[in-house]
Amino acid sequence: MVNIELVSSLSQKTETKIILVVVDGIGGLPHPCVGRTALEEANIPNLDRLAAVSSCGLVEPVALGITPGSGPSHLALFGYDPLRYDIGRGVLEALGVGLELQPSDVAARGNFCTVDDSSGVITDRRAGRIPTEENRRLVEMLRSINVEGVEVILESGKFHRFVALFRGQGLSGELYDTDPQHVGEKPKDAAPRTPDAAYTANLVNQWLEKVREVLKNEYPANMVLLRGFAGLPDIPGMSQVFKLTPAAISGYPMYRGLARLVGMEILETGPSLKDEVETLQAQFDNYDFFYLHVKDTDSSGEDGDFKRKVEVIEEFDALLPSILGLKPDVLIVTGDHSTPAKMKAHSWHPVPFLIHSEWVRPLRVEEFSEAACAKGDLGVFPSLGTMPLALAHGLKLGKFGA
Amino acid sequence: MVNIELVSSLSQKTETKIILVVVDGIGGLPHPCVGRTALEEANIPNLDRLAAVSSCGLVEPVALGITPGSGPSHLALFGYDPLRYDIGRGVLEALGVGLELQPSDVAARGNFCTVDDSSGVITDRRAGRIPTEENRRLVEMLRSINVEGVEVILESGKFHRFVALFRGQGLSGELYDTDPQHVGEKPKDAAPRTPDAAYTANLVNQWLEKVREVLKNEYPANMVLLRGFAGLPDIPGMSQVFKLTPAAISGYPMYRGLARLVGMEILETGPSLKDEVETLQAQFDNYDFFYLHVKDTDSSGEDGDFKRKVEVIEEFDALLPSILGLKPDVLIVTGDHSTPAKMKAHSWHPVPFLIHSEWVRPLRVEEFSEAACAKGDLGVFPSLGTMPLALAHGLKLGKFGA
Numbered sequence: 013m014v015n016i017e018l019v020s021s022l023s024q025k026t027e028t029k030i031i032l033v034v035v036d037g038i039g040g041l042p043h044p045c046v047g048r049t050a051l052e053e054a055n056i057p058n059l060d061r062l063a064a065v066s067s068c069g070l071v072e073p074v075a076l077g078i079t080p081g082s083g084p085s086h087l088a089l090f091g092y093d094p095l096r097y098d099i100g101r102g103v104l105e106a107l108g109v110g111l112e113l114q115p116s117d118v119a120a121r122g123n124f125c126t127v128d129d130s131s132g133v134i135t136d137r138r139a140g141r142i143p144t145e146e147n148r149r150l151v152e153m154l155r156s157i158n159v160e161g162v163e164v165i166l167e168s169g170k171f172h173r174f175v176a177l178f179r180g181q182g183l184s185g186e187l188y189d190t191d192p193q194h195v196g197e198k199p200k201d202a203a204p205r206t207p208d209a210a211y212t213a214n215l216v217n218q219w220l221e222k223v224r225e226v227l228k229n230e231y232p233a234n235m236v237l238l239r240g241f242a243g244l245p246d247i248p249g250m251s252q253v254f255k256l257t258p259a260a261i262s263g264y265p266m267y268r269g270l271a272r273l274v275g276m277e278i279l280e281t282g283p284s285l286k287d288e289v290e291t292l293q294a295q296f297d298n299y300d301f302f303y304l305h306v307k308d309t310d311s312s313g314e315d316g317d318f319k320r321k322v323e324v325i326e327e328f329d330a331l332l333p334s335i336l337g338l339k340p341d342v343l344i345v346t347g348d349h350s351t352p353a354k355m356k357a358h359s360w361h362p363v364p365f366l367i368h369s370e371w372v373r374p375l376r377v378e379e380f381s382e383a384a385c386a387k388g389d390l391g392v393f394p395s396l397g398t399m400p401l402a403l404a405h406g407l408k409l410g411k412f413g414a
Numbered sequence: 415m416v417n418i419e420l421v422s423s424l425s426q427k428t429e430t431k432i433i434l435v436v437v438d439g440i441g442g443l444p445h446p447c448v449g450r451t452a453l454e455e456a457n458i459p460n461l462d463r464l465a466a467v468s469s470c471g472l473v474e475p476v477a478l479g480i481t482p483g484s485g486p487s488h489l490a491l492f493g494y495d496p497l498r499y500d501i502g503r504g505v506l507e508a509l510g511v512g513l514e515l516q517p518s519d520v521a522a523r524g525n526f527c528t529v530d531d532s533s534g535v536i537t538d539r540r541a542g543r544i545p546t547e548e549n550r551r552l553v554e555m556l557r558s559i560n561v562e563g564v565e566v567i568l569e570s571g572k573f574h575r576f577v578a579l580f581r582g583q584g585l586s587g588e589l590y591d592t593d594p595q596h597v598g599e600k601p602k603d604a605a606p607r608t609p610d611a612a613y614t615a616n617l618v619n620q621w622l623e624k625v626r627e628v629l630k631n632e633y634p635a636n637m638v639l640l641r642g643f644a645g646l647p648d649i650p651g652m653s654q655v656f657k658l659t660p661a662a663i664s665g666y667p668m669y670r671g672l673a674r675l676v677g678m679e680i681l682e683t684g685p686s687l688k689d690e691v692e693t694l695q696a697q698f699d700n701y702d703f704f705y706l707h708v709k710d711t712d713s714s715g716e717d718g719d720f721k722r723k724v725e726v727i728e729e730f731d732a733l734l735p736s737i738l739g740l741k742p743d744v745l746i747v748t749g750d751h752s753t754p755a756k757m758k759a760h761s762w763h764p765v766p767f768l769i770h771s772e773w774v775r776p777l778r779v780e781e782f783s784e785a786a787c788a789k790g791d792l793g794v795f796p797s798l799g800t801m802p803l804a805l806a807h808g809l810k811l812g813k814f815g816a
Contacts, residue, residue: 041775049775074814075417076795077802078424081815094815095417104816358813360806361775362791383777383791392793394415 014393016091016253019400019409025255028341028406031292031302032398034089035328036082037310037351039363039382043318044354050313050321051364051381056329059345059366062336063380067372069390070362070382071398073349079360085348086270090303091254091399092247099273100185100242105175107269109167113177113244118185118212120241122166122174124150124233125191127199134195139233141171150233157222162215176238178216184209185243187216199237249275250301254403259295261288262305271303285324289331296338301402304335313351314358321353342369342405344398345380362392369405416799418493418655420814427657430743430808433694433704434800436491437730438484439712439753441765441784445720446756452711452723453766453783458731461747461768464738465782469774471792472764472784473800475751481762487750488672492705493656493801494649501675502587502644507577509671511569515579515646520587520614522643524568524576526552526635527593527601534600539593541635543573552635559624564617578640580618586611587645589618601639618643651677652703656805661697663690664707673705687726691733698740703804706737715753716760723755744771744807746800747782764794771807 040049073085074094083104084094102119113119124147126136142150147168154166162180169175186209190200202216220236227234250258252275260271261279268278277299281291288304296302306328312320335343346365349358364385377384386392390401403409442451475487476496485506486496504521515521526549528538544552553570567579588611592602604618622638629636652660654677662673663681670680679701683693690706698704708730714722737745748767751760766787779786788794792803805811 041773070791072415075415075420075802076799077804077806077811078417078420079806079811079813081813084815095420099815101816355773359773360811382775386777386791386793387789392795 014397014400016093016396016400018412019091019403020253022409022412023253023255023403024408024410026406026408027300028408029296029300030342030402030406031304031335031338031340031344032089032402033304033306033335033343033345034086035306035309035325035345035347037313037349037358038325038347039350039352039361040313040321041352041354041359041361045318049382050318050325050353052383054322054325054329056325056380058329058332059380060378062332062345062368063366063384064376064378065372065374066366066368067374067390068364068366068377068385068388070385070392071346071365071395072362072392073360073395077360079358080349081358082266082348083270085395086267087274088395089346089348089398090250090274091396092274093396097245097247099245101240102175102185102242103244104266105240106177108266109169109175110265110269111165111167111175111177112272114179115244116179116181116183118178118183118241118243120176120238122176123191123237123239124172124174125199125235125237126232127235132198134192134197134199136232137191137195137237138172142233144168144170146233147171147174150227150230153226154223157219157226159215159218159222162219164219172233178212180215183212183243185241187213187241189239189241190220191237191239199235202238202241244273247273251275254399255408256301257299258301258303259299260303260305261291262303262307263288264305264307267305267307276303285327285331289334292335293338309347310351313353314356316353316356318353342367342402344402346395346398348395363395365390365398367401367405371405371407416796416802418495418798418802421493421802421805421811422655424811424814425657425805426810426812428808428810429702430810431698431702432744432804432808433706433737433740433742433746434491434804435706435708435737435745435747436488437708437711437727437747437749439715439751439760440727440749441752441754441763442715442723443754443756443763447720451784452720452727452755454785456724456727456731458727458782460731460734461782462780464734464747464770465768465786466778466780467776468768468770469776469792470766470768470779470787470790472787472794473748473767473797474764474794475762475797479762481760482751483760484668484750485672487797488669489676490797491748491750491800492652492676493798494676495798499647499649501647503642504577504587504644505646506668507571507642508579510668511571511577512667512671513567513569513577513579514674516581517646518581518583518585520580520585520643520645522578522640524578525593525639525641526574526576527637527639528634529601529637536594536597536599536601538634539597539639540574544635546570546572548635549574549576552629552632555628556625559621559628561617561620561624564621566621574635580614582617585614585645587643589615589643591639591641591643592622593639593641601637604640604643647675649675653677656801657810658703659701660703660705661701662705662707663693664705664709665690666707666709669707669709678705687729687733691736694737695740711749712753715755716758718755718758720755744769744804746804748797748800750797765797767792767800769803769807773807773809
């Protein structure tokens with residue numbers, strides 16, 4: 013059982029330093045070719061040695077049997093119940109393309125689509141998946157549109173996709189999709205879910221009317237559809253909740269965005285894992301909590317590239333001594349979810365977890381793997397328990413009661 | 415942690431098939447004669463082999479230390495929180511004798527009792543445990559009673575016990591027992607717990623008045639007591655909650671009734687375990703979820719017949735290859751609770767659990783037993799997690815968040 017309110021109420025500022033390494037999608041399944049998981053297959057002497065002197069277990073990302081996206085799974089690791097704090101799809105997409113959201117912004121996922129000239133009904137919800145360069149040209153055209161009362165910030169994605177950010181006073185994300193999800197229907201107007209959102213709906217519809225005009229000769233991409241309208245969730249920062257001065261090190265916009273959502277400082281870093289560790293070394297004196305993100309274990313898992321996943325794990329293992337050399341008071345190595353190469357997708361399987369500090373009671377597991385962690389002293393526990401364990405081992409939690 | 419609302423919201427219809435085998439009361443304790451549990455004592459090569467390539471653990475039926483009846487323990491396995499969905503005793507008894515309940519029915523457990531002719535106070539709450547044949551004769555007499563506005567359906571149980579089902583418009587199960595629980599007091603009138611139930615109380619009392627008249631010369635069974643009044647709980651079906659087309663295979667009325675409560679189709683089957691497996695084979699194409707119930711492990715446990723319990727487990731093991739031959743996408747073997755022969759009763763001890771599918775990450779336990787499952791990858795988890803795991807491994811759950 014995890015009680016974040018209690019943890020928050022007991023948390024106190026100290027000098028100790030915590031590093032949370034999230035090896036994205038690190039958990040796996042035995043791969044058909046070798047009968048072992050990527051973690052088992054990888055040659056990781058440093059992680060194996062560390063696991064033997066750490067508390068180990070398996071974290072359940074959200075709940076039994078639930079496969080999480082990156083948003084909910086990261087929130088849980090950061091100590092925020094993902095069932096309580098809902099990050100809308102539009103917001104996640106905006107974070108993913110590196111847009112910085114302000115509290116009153118409303119974000120939405122956009123598609124270029126094709127509508128029939130005469131009837132106005134949708135004939136292709138993805139406009140034939142136009143090339144990304146074409147997308148960029150069209151988005152540049154749309155940037156010229158002005159609607160009084162709102163600034164519309166646009167960022168191209170791949171093919172037909174883009175992100176739209178509506179910025180202004182008094183906006184609400186409580187809007188229904190304009191995408192009817194079916195061809196043969198007309199794009200819908202943006203309609204408010206709540207009376208509060210009527211003002212925003214009106215502004216969005218003014219923008220859409222101008223978009224139709226601007227794109228009318230751009231067949232097949234002669235209209236847009238918007239989905240997943242969302243404003244920033246109201247999340248208290250980690251400094252407020254846990255009395256930390258937290259920093260994030262990640263090469264990918266979405267994870268930087270998620271970290272920013274919970275009030276972490278985003279550190280500049282290079283694209284490689286080595287760059288990230290160097291950033292950690294350079295900034296180690298300046299913060300007391302570091303989130304360091306390893307992305308390619310997840311990407312390789314999603315690609316079904318077992319060999320690459322093994323290599324990324326080995327690459328991280330080789331950098332582990334540099335991290336340990338900083339002598340953090342608490343070091344956690346885990347993942348946000350499993351991404352078995354066999355499934356080419358995120359999965360629900362619990363994720364290996366180790367926590368190292370002076371104050372652990374290790375069971376001396378033989379290696380860092382799914383099977384070894386399943387036999388660890390921590391058992392299977394919710395990943396929302398990561399922050400309470402981190403703070404406790406950092407001696408950052410006062411006693412409950414007398 | 416289990417979150418059924420979330421599971422429900424993510425569930426989707428697919429072609430995959432799930433078989434949930436509930437070996438009733440399968441968990442046990444080391445038996446004094448052999449120092450092993452029935453599962454450990456049984457020769458079960460098929461289950462042992464299956465466990466080695468399955469995810470294993472122990473399920474906690476309801477909560478730590480709680481010994482459940484069959485109703486709550488089955489509800490939990492079916493994905494329904496037994497603390498939320500209360501199946502009244504009257505309803506369970508009615509299901510147990512094979513009565514099919516309609517939504518507005520009110521069921522109660524009945525006892526024949528003895529009252530003193532002159533004072534009217536109860537002298538024996540069980541009427542000297544009259545023979546079952548005598549019970550049948552008396553119930554037949556009671557069937558002749560007519561009360562306007564309600565049909566009273568009666569079914570004899572053993573000795574002094576029977577079930578009464580009140581059928582009519584606008585009935586409520588919110589009635590207090592008429593059984594004062596003590597001799598030396600008069601049978602109580604049926605009294606309403608809520609204003610809504612006053613109408614029902616009046617009908618029941620009219621019936622009881624006529625019962626007293628009909629039985630007045632039938633000493634020692636010259637009156638009845640009613641307990642556990644209950645209406646059908648309002649439970650959404652498994653097709654609605656989990657998008658399944660579920661079917662139940664059980665030779666016993668109570669389990670068929672419990673399955674019907676959650677919207678399963680009840681398949682005709684014979685009395686033996688072999689009959690049940692043949693029904694499963696014959697109907698395998700027609701549903702995507704099967705609940706198959708093995709009863710005699712529980713009955714033998716309740717009888718304290720360790721040897722018989724071992725035999726039933728071995729009998730099931732011999733039929734396992736026929737079930738595996740159907741190539742279900744997910745096969746779960748577990749129990750609803752433990753029934754140690756040593757205790758001659760249900761118990762609170764967690765129950766061995768295995769789930770087999772292409773997507774498991776087995777720890778290669780050595781056998782299917784309480785001790786081996788305690789070392790399994792799933793650890794100890796609430797039996798309410800059975801359905802989330804079943805659906806996840808059947809790839810029937812979409813991703814949570816992005």
